[in-house]
């Protein structure tokens with residue numbers, strides 16, 4: 040029996056129970072609840088439903104980022120429940136990220152009934168339409184009414200669940216108006232037809248409407264179009280952008296084993312460590328060398344998955360006017376900032392790869408493959424030799440070290456700003472595919488801790504998260520998610536006292552504004568929030584101390600914070616030295 044209680048006390052509770060039960064029957068069981076009065080029927084229904092998993096979060100902004108992380112990890116939406124007013128608006132940043140990345144998310148927001156809107160009634164704002172074009176679907180539920188068929192509640196919730204996943208996954212907003220009484224303490228007799236409906240519904244476990252979505256498979260002509268281009272190539276390159284799940288990773292593995300071209304694995308592909316001769320993991324650093332950039336010119340690029348993080352790659356490719364750029368992605372969106380894609384296949388990656396690799400492709404082997412291994416090796420050794428000269432703890436070494444320490448059963452979450460870029464440039468992970476997560480849809484530095492904790496809960500695997508200090512300050516409220524995470528999250532804060540990434544930008548030359556308005560240095564330390572929340576904390580001063588503390592915290596089996604005091608000026612200088620040395624090595 041999935042349904043929870045005897046006959047609901049009033050029509051608000053009937054609708055709320057049916058809504059929650061419809062979710063659970065459709066396999067959507069993760070709720071993220073933020074306290075508030077207007078949402079009382081929904082929250083009570085979730086709390087009393089034996090099939091509902093509840094994560095509580097005071098701050099709706101963090102709640103939504105947590106749900107985003109959870110959905111990234113599971114591919115399924117979590118349901119956010121909030122009260123009315125600005126609580127709802129706090130969902131917006133995560134909704135934008137989910138929308139841009141095609142991540143499912145469901146919002147059940149409580150609202151005053153229509154007669155109280157625009158009247159000065161307390162905590163009442165214009166909620167319908169609040170998320171603009173960032174939601175795939177939205178619906179303004181009327182206040183529960185005994186004269187309306189309760190089947191309307193079931194089909195609306197099921198439509199919301201469906202629309203959050205098909206045909207283009209993303210956020211969906213159901214706005215629930217509730218009239219008082221809100222708390223289930225004032226029974227109102229339900230009409231006999233509703234009691235009958237309730238009792239009949241309780242006999243089953245199945246969804247009301249069984250949705251069956253068509254799969255996104257390419258047809259024969261799509262595959263022929265791809266093959267024709269692959270066969271015409273003299274100098275092909277595979278670009279593996281961000282991958283959204285393990286099935287995509289496995290499919291890409293199959294592709295790169297069958298298609299003997301070099302492949303460039305983006306940081307979010309999780310495939311950077313693959314021990315294959317065709318792995319062009321350091322392409323970005325190689326592109327730092329002008330002669331290499333000029334000399335190496337692929338004529339066909341097969342791009343699979345989300346966009347790449349590397350700016351240098353994008354700039355390099357933008358200058359290739361004749362390249363045949365093929366992009367395969369299950370999202371319908373353009374994802375083509377260079378306006379370069381000539382063949383776009385909208386289909387699930389595993390289906391395309393299956394069809395494409397069904398027969399061996401007699402493609403030409405690019406000349407670069409003869410020297411790719413040496414090239415990769417030279418870059419890797421150059422990076423290591425420069426780093427060993429640098430004795431103090433620094434961001435590049437820290438990120439490179441962590442990439443070697445994480446195991447296959449771990450998951451990595453990378454903050455925006457420098458952490459994801461440093462990993463993209465310098466990580467040197469072991470061979471197996473790794474789960475790598477980041478919020479690159481809108482590349483915000485907000486909500487990163489909450490997202491990492493959501494990923495941990497969704498994956499049920501320990502997460503190592505690396506974020507910057509300003510990003511950590513941005514998400515201070517979410518240290519509570521970290522403390523309460525049932526699955527350990529090791530949060531590594533690269534505290535370079537400000538926005539170190541701005542050193543990479545031309546504004547770093549503008550002396551009168553750079554430090555004060557961009558870098559924004561500070562002397563804040565996170566030991567204080569760790570103490571407030573009683574989260575294990577260490578601030579190692581050496582590479583060795585970092586390793587020991589990381590290992591110690593990993594064994595703890597609970598979340599912990601590692602704060603590294605680093606110098607972004609030094610990071611930038613090291614980066615420049617490495618690029619220069621690679622340049623010389625060519």
Ligand SMILES: Cc1ncc(C[n+]2csc(CCOP(=O)(O)OP(=O)(O)O)c2C)c(N)n1
Pocket residue numbers: 455456457458482483484485506507508509510511535537538539540541607
């Ligand atoms: C929500 C949001 N606000 C502002 C920015 C602009 N921004 C990008 S990076 C950055 C500085 C981040 O500093 P930190 O987290 O310390 O990382 P670091 O640059 O030092 O690696 C800022 C403010 C953003 N991307 N997102």
Ligand SMILES: [Mg+2]
Pocket residue numbers: 507508509533534535536537538539
């Ligand atoms: Mg910083």
